[in-house]
Amino acid sequence: MTITKNQRKKQASSGNRLSPYQRYYLIFIGIAVVVPFVPVIIRAFSFSWFWPSILPTKWWWEARENAWQPLGWDYIFSGPSHVGEAIINTVFIAIVVTIVCTAISLPAARVIAWEKFRGKSAVEFFLLTPLIVADIAIGLGILITFLQLGLTGGYVGIILAHLIPTTPYMVRVLTSVFQGLSRDYEEQARLLGATPLKTLWFITMPMILPGIMAGGLFAFLISTNIFLLTFFVGQGNIVTLPTMLFAKVIGGSSLDTIGAEVALILSLPGLILLIITERFLKEEIFAKGFGG
Amino acid sequence: MTSTTDTLGLTQKRKLRQRSILKRLYVPMMLLPASLVFLVLFMGALIMAFLQSLGYAPIYGVNDFPTFRYYREMLEDPAFRVSIGLTFYYALVPTILGTILSIYLALSMRKRFRGRTLFQYIYKLPLMIPYLVGVAVVIELFTQGGIIARLFHAAGFIEVPQDFPRLLKTEAGWGIMTVYLWKQIPFTTLIVYSVLMGLGKEYEEAAGTLGANKRQTFIHVTLPQIMPGIVAATLIVFPFNFGSFEVPYILGADFPNTLPVQAWRVFDDADYTRRLGAMAIVMTISFISGVLLLIYLMLYRRYERIRGRQ
Amino acid sequence: MRKYLVGLVTAMVAMASGATSYAADEEAFRDAFLSGNLSYDDVLARAAEEGEVNWFFWGGSQALNTWVETSVSAAMAELGVKLNVTHITNTRDAVDLALAEKATGKGLGEGSVDAIWINGENFYTLAKNDLLFGSFAQLLPSSQYLFWDPSDARSGANLFDFGFPTESREMPWGAGQYICYIDTSRLSASDAPTTFAELEAWLQDSPGRFTYIAPPHFNGNTFVQEVMYAHNPDGTGHAPFMSSAESLGSAEIARLITPGFEYLKRIEPNLLGGSDPVYPKDQNVNETLVASGEVDMACRFGTSAVHTGISNGTLPPTTQNHLFPEGYMIGNKNFIGIPGNAPHPAAALVLANVLASPDSQISRLETIGYEIGIDAPKLSSTDLQRVADGMPPLYGVTLEGLGNNKVPDTNASLVDIIEGVWMEYIERGDTSRSLGQIVADVYNSKYGS
Known part of the structure; x- marks a missing residue:
């Protein structure tokens, strides 16, 4: 041979x-x-x-x-269209969702990636299940509780609802970021006498920052795209770009000028994200969480 | 003297014990915030939906818990069977077709060609765009008075919009499946492609030099290697299609339509007591997609075992 | 330090007691106003204190949205009230929001909806759920421009909303007549049908060139009602449809609507889409079907729609109004309703008053062509002249023609039944049950057997 x-x-x-x-x-x-x-x-x-x-x-x-x-x-761009309001709402909700989602996902991702504990694979599996359950089931189910708590028709309720589909992605992406990172650096820093907090801030953070950025951008994008949960929880009181576009395409017949314009504006976050990720981040970061 | 050493020993012990408690609590504490979203919001929502489907909804003025009435009524409705068939059809066809097209796309993208960088950039565009924009795009193209129909008219193929085949708002669901494919091929491709890139070409080249033809190489070498990626992608794509609302609601027929659309219709009824019927439908959707995924995962495990991975 | 603490606690207590007394205060205000113990100036003063008002209305008309947030916002701002507009896709959304808030125990002063552009079924729903502010309309200054005397036939449109007594719980704001329009580049006015029989014949010759908006949208319900009027087996037109569902009973309803529904079933294969008919979801969708050449004729509320559509570019300049169906063109009024849990009740009353004032009504007519909702004979001669001058072109029809063909709308409880039957018999195409059986089932689901 x-x-x-x-x-x-x-x-x-x-x-x-x-x-x-x-x-x-x-x-x-x-x-x-x-x-x-x-x-x-x-x-x-x-x-x-x-x-x-x-x-x-x-x-x-x-x-x-x-x-x-x-x-x-x-x-x-005039007041009566409320597009400006919708843009502000969409972006505001997405930013808060991204921050909260990152904050709660980081510790979970860290222990899932680095620690060994009983029931780990079960935890991993369950944290992913919101991805496979239909939005409409979550939305209808959550509505009754939110109604009782007075969380409908406001930002807090919408932000909480948006955490459901964004957190699983975030945990997954961040877990793979931590997995790709050697723990040795942290241990060395500790041996050299750094406090845990200092280690986290000066050693770990800089290394996972690109991963957090990627995950955060992704969470931001998911949040800006959510229609159904916003619509249910917001009760028509809070207008976002997706709820606005939904009202425009609902009939399934050709768009009007305003509908087309809203569609283009709603495409912007994704476009910008595509450019950013392609330019500044490793492109496979999104795929990482899903067998990549 | 002795007493001091004793105290010292005690504090040390206590400290140690504290540390071990801290250590034991470390993992649960770290998992807690994310788990709260899962347990309180997500599971809470499902449990509330489940309770409502069994007749518990004082806020809507109904409480005949526990009853299977809403499930019975759902099953007795002849429209339910049609809906369930359509839901499967619209979900399954794009998943399978999309996976095949994505594998081919990922394999093609691995080759060297002019404009490869640009292409790798562009193909991800639909992935980044909301489904509702996908719906808008499909509407502009495919309605009977849409741009393609107008091009046909200009070319003299058709006289009036009615001569153009009806692609949207029919049971056949062309529009629905087109949007799914358009959005999901980039997603599946991205995953399969990154698996391929991670693998390198050594095995395939080895198979080639050992005399395997392209097809054999693909089936026996490439496919098994990208299988985890395919499974991961379909695990996301199929349940999404199965539970999707906006796309079939806008692009599907008014009646019959998929289960999520049916659930919305029932929920949207002026009569609030009917909302419990909607809960029965969404619980059924969740149950079916859960069972399907379990079966799928089991089959995949078995496949892996047969291949001797585990 | 202690001083601060004491101050803080006092402030908190004051705030807490203030909050509770405020809610009680709202109810006291309502009772005082409704019993006629408050002047409009008191209401104005209180409205300025409240400072804002949340108005929910269908946001599908670009022209109306622009007019509201220039003209109405300015008028309200002058009175010290900030107008917050929420565009909704469906009036039901606002009704649902108010209902949901009521279910969680939010009473007057605590909800989020102050005013809704409303009529028919949605008003009926609020009334049925005891979620209306009260009989306020006749207590406002603008009520002088409306007929209220029950013995005067001209009061009908103000006293009844889809056959349901308004009892002054909503303020008339607009008037509209159901009318059809045609694109004359494809269908000339002389070829266009004017009766349902002609429509059927025309559809047989040119299948697919027409469709109507799907119930339960009110623009769809109204078309179906006109079909029912025209096919009334007794030949008495709209008359029996003025009664409530309960007073007729399911058998009588079935007898009255069977010929109409048989007609709808008959024309269905020749509607847009043929064997798989398309019923557009609302008037905007129907308009795009005309613009993209898919249908030649469409029907909706509002004689000014053609004018607005042409100036917005959503309808071809060749579009014209068309009188159809002769003798059965439903006309009615639409209203401003105030939910019982409005957060700013005084400001809501002021909004209703401003909207029904001649100035605002004429400004709307002049800017976007909407028909006035107050009664012309009650206007001053200068205002009447302004109305005549501000009238938009009618594109192919005359005021006289419109008036001659005007009929009242169907009782809201019957609309409810008819739309239910439509969804079963037409949309779902249920053939397992007879039409009579479907009517009985729908009736029983609402009223018990």
Whole structure:
């Protein structure tokens, strides 16, 4: 069994090139991912767009001049649309959820990754179960308790509800961050006389910070995307971008200009996150928690 | 003198004991905050849903606990069987199809090609976008008066919107499954791809040099290695589809539709006492997806054992 | 230190007692106002103290939203009240919120909903749950622009909301008539149907070019009611539908609505979507179906909708109003309701008064074309002139035509039954039971057998 260097090289290089099918497939996926946004973007800059025109019958900038009321983006950025309020609500809720979620997930992730204890795999499994239970079951179930506690229609209730789907992800991601980290550094620092607090702050924190960032961004994204729990717990009293978009697409027939604009704004956190993670973080960090 | 040493010994002992209590409490204390979310919020919600489904809901003016009335009524409704079938159908087809397409995509992405960096960047876009935006995108494309229908019209294939096939708001669920695929292929691909990257190509190359063809290499070498990733991805994707509400509610038929949509409809009734019926439905959804996942995990364990991993 | 502590405790006690006395205070205010012991100036003073008012209304109209938060906000601000607007998808959401808060024991002064744009079933729900502030409307200054005398036929729309007595527990705010509109680029006014029989014939020739909004949305319920009126087996139109469900009984209801439902079943295969019909969820969705060419005709409340739609770009400029169905076009009023657990009751009363004032009504008419909800004969001649001048174009119909075809709406309790039957018989297509059986089942689920 002797394999010449040449043979091996040939094998490797042929296995490294795309087959024609794969090429078409990649092109198809690329198109399928990006092109669908085009009509939504066009719609967001249209005034009216009637059958059978392929491009808007009238563009937004053509109509905004002589309109008595703010149209399109002008309306979006005006008070009566409440989009500004929705953005502030969405971001505020997501920030609080991210902070709380990180704070409660860090200690759990640390012991799951580093300590041996009885029932560890059970704990790990149960902390993940909220991911497999339908949102609607959680939402309907939680509603009655929240009603009794007077937590509906306010921020506190929504933030608590958002912790349910975000915490499992956070614990998972942070656990894998701790697992990828050697405990030796901490022990060395302790041997050298650092207090536990100092060790945590000067040794552990800097090492897990990128992981926390990634997990935090992910929790932020999940929170900004949640519709059903916000809708149930908020009782229509607190408007967020997802509840606003839901009202716009509820009929399942074509969007109006405002609907398309809300959809684009709601896509922004994900887009920004994609750029940040791609630029500054190891890309596989999200996959890490899930068998990666 | 003796008394002092004694006291010293005692304090030391006490200190030691304290430390061991602290040590014993360390793990539970650290787990506590996250567990509170799980136990109080999540389990609390499920327990309340369960109690309500058995007739306990004084806040809605109903308390005939315990009763199976709401489950019986649910099962007696002929629409329930249709709903359950649709729920399975919309959840399963995209999961299976999406997994196959994702594996192929992950394998293709491993190759070297021009624009690979850009592609790896772009393909994740739907993953980062909310489902509701996915719904908006599908609506703009696929309604009978949508952009594709208009392009067909411009090309002279159709005269009026009705000539374009109806893809949304039908039982067939094309729109629903399209959104799931669009959102989930990147997710599954990301996981499978990172498993692939972690593995390297040594085993596959070895199999190749040993004379295995591409197909054999894939089935006997690559697939078993990426299996944990596939299982992890499907474990997330299937239950999500099974319990998803917004997508089928907006893109599905008015009737019949999936169980979560049915639950919402019943819950939304002006008559508050009907809300208990909705609880029976959501408990059923949770129960079915729980049982399915257990079976799935058991099958996977067995597969791993047969492969001699454990 | 001790001084501070004592001060703190006193402050806390004062706050605690203040909080309780405040709630009692709200009830005292309500009782005093409703028994006529308070002047409107007292209400104004108290409203300014309360400082804000939470108004919930359907936020689907860009034009209305803009008008409210420019014109109404300014008018309220002048009176020292900040207007907080909450846009809801469905009026039911606000009703549910108020109900949920009541269930948790939140009484007057403690809820979160001060005022709701409301009518029909939702008002009925609040009334049934004893969750209305009280009979306030006639005590407000703006009530002088409305007919209240029960012996005057013109009072009907103010005294009854879907056949249910308002008892002044809501303030009239708008008026509307159910009307259809057509895109004349595809369907000319002369070809468009004017009766249900013509609609059926037209749909047979051009299937899929029409659909109606799905009940339980009020724009869907109203279409179904008009079908019921037109197919009344006694030929008495709307008359029997004014009675409550209980006074008719399930057998009589079934007899009255069977021909109507048979008609709806008959036209269903020729509606948009054919064998798998599409019933749009609300008027905005229906509008997009017209804009994207999927249907040629649609129906909804409000004669100004075409005007608004064209100026917003949501409807093609070729759209026109169309009188349909001749002789059965339901007209009614919509109202401002105040829930019994409103947090700022005085401010809510002021809002209702401002909204029903001629200035506000005419400003709304001039800016966004909404029909006035107060009664024209009660207006001063200058205001009447302003109304005439501010009227938006009617696009293909005349005021006279609208008036001649106007009929009252169905009793709210009957609407409840009819929508239930629609969902079983039409939406779910239940064929295992006869129509009579379905009516009986729906009836029994509401009133017991």
